[in-house]
Amino acid sequence: MDIKIRAVNKDDKSRWLELFADYITFYNSKLTDQQFELTWQRINSDFNINCLVAELDSKVVGFTHYIWRPDTWEEQDFCYLEDLYTDPKVRGKGVGRALIKAVEDIAIAKGSKRLYWTTAPDNELARTLYDKIAITNRVEYKIYLNK
Numbered sequence: 001m002d003i004k005i006r007a008v009n010k011d012d013k014s015r016w017l018e019l020f021a022d023y024i025t026f027y028n029s030k031l032t033d034q035q036f037e038l039t040w041q042r043i044n045s046d047f048n049i050n051c052l053v054a055e056l057d058s059k060v061v062g063f064t065h066y067i068w069r070p071d072t073w074e075e076q077d078f079c080y081l082e083d084l085y086t087d088p089k090v091r092g093k094g095v096g097r098a099l100i101k102a103v104e105d106i107a108i109a110k111g112s113k114r115l116y117w118t119t120a121p122d123n124e125l126a127r128t129l130y131d132k133i134a135i136t137n138r139v140e141y142k143i144y145l146n147k
Helices: 010-026 033-043 095-110 124-133
Strands: 003-007 050-056 059-069 078-086
Touching (some): 003 095, 010 033, 010 050, 010 078, 050 095, 059 095, 078 095, 095 124
């Protein structure tokens, strides 16, 4: 099985939407149809949300969204991996790792000195991969606004 990573294209919309909806459900969250559409429009424009998809046997089986964040300590932007999801049927086959590596390569080519992301503490399956390829040395704090 050869994993192909590429930029999302307009023909991917229905599969991207299916996977993104599954991702949102995985996190016990909900988005409006308008938010799904807004995100799709943003990743297909010059807006600062980028999307890569993973193909296995010519079928899209995963995606990642990433953004560039200006930094006060470095000249180059940092890269934030916003979302990462793979179809449960292909987990453990290297799809998530390949998506992260592709974003890492893009960040390196842009001169970024950091690629980072967060996940839920109970996302144990994903964390088994993340703990092999990255370090965790920060604590995240949140204040939810405009509830």
